[in-house]
Amino acid sequence: MKNPKPTTIALLLAGSIAFLAGIGGLILGLKVLNALALYVALFVLSYFIIYNFMQVFIYRKIKLIYKSIHNLKLGKDSAYGEHLSDDPVNEVEKEVTDWAKSKRREIDELKRMEQFRKEFLANVSHELKTPLFSLQGYIHTLLDGALEDEKVNRMFLEKSSNSLERLCSLVDDLSEITQLERGEISIMPEPFDINKLTKEVFDAMESKAESKGIKLHIKKGTDSSFFVFADKERIRQVLTNLVDNSIKYGKTNGETTVGFYDMDENILIEVSDNGLGISEEHLPRLFERFYRIDKHRSREVGGTGLGLAIVKHIVEAHKQIINVRSTQGIGSTFGFTMKKSKEK
Ligand SMILES: Nc1ncnc2c1ncn2[C@@H]1O[C@H](COP(=O)(O)OP(=O)(O)O)[C@@H](O)[C@H]1O
Ligand SMILES: [Mg+2]
Known part of the structure; x- marks a missing residue:
């Protein structure tokens, strides 16, 4: 029998004791009626004793353990555990396993953070x-x-x-x-035209692009106003970083194109270049701090390896997403979304 309840255990034990005693009585020459009476009396008595014994020594003790684990889990005193079901052993077992699992997870997370x-x-x-x-x-x-x-x-x-x-x-x-x-920077969103902001970023990066012969332009057919609701200065930082990368890792005399796409609730902004490209194995780690495909090259062009990590933080602080697709030798496209603005 799996996971018997205290009442079942008490019933079975009392039944067996009384049965054995009854049989014993019969063998020793008791009359059937008397043996039956002995059986009933012993059954009631032992059931009572066994059940109470279990209540006092097991149920209450376990309830205490259960309560302290529960409080530990919640981190405070709680009344939970006062009304334990009549199957305390199982419940405590489940509680302890759950608790152990959650502690395990916490420890793993702490170790990961430490690393x-x-x-x-x-x-x-x-x-x-x-x-x-x-x-x-x-x-x-x-x-x-x-x-x-x-x-x-x-x-x-x-x-x-x-x-x-x-x-x-x-x-x-x-x-x-x-x-x-640390979440110390708060996002202060306002409606603005992201096409206009992109052109401002282009102006600021103009001379850097020129020195490498790279042309900066807005994708054909998307050169109109796109109003988004976001933190303008933060998005300027995002665009600056992406355009900067497209110049640094773009090919000489190449081009950088920024396109805008209306996606119902959001605007998708894509920054593409026809430069070095990034091979598949690097893509998943590109947004990590200090991750650079070619450390030497990045240093040479004045990179810190933190640009994309910062960009990702800013986009995610807006509860939006950023991704990258790229083919080595052909070029890369970084795309992020921003909430469309209702007002202009
Ligand atoms: N447009 C791009 N084309 C090719 N590689 C890129 C591009 N943008 C970023 N990368 C790669 O991703 C790495 C991380 O970028 P980032 O975090 O901006 O660092 P940094 O620009 O300081 O090197 C770069 O070192 C480079 O290897
Ligand atoms: Mg960079």
């Missing part, structure tokens, strides 16, 4: 080291005599300045991402 934190710290210090060490090198070279050498002193100062710039953008991105992750 995450360690990796992040290792990444940060590693990223800081590179520009810091170069800076140290340039300054030492200058102090060791290059300062007086008219042919190289300017070059070393410029290199120092570049390293310093990298250091600053790294620290900026780091503080940005920590703020986003």
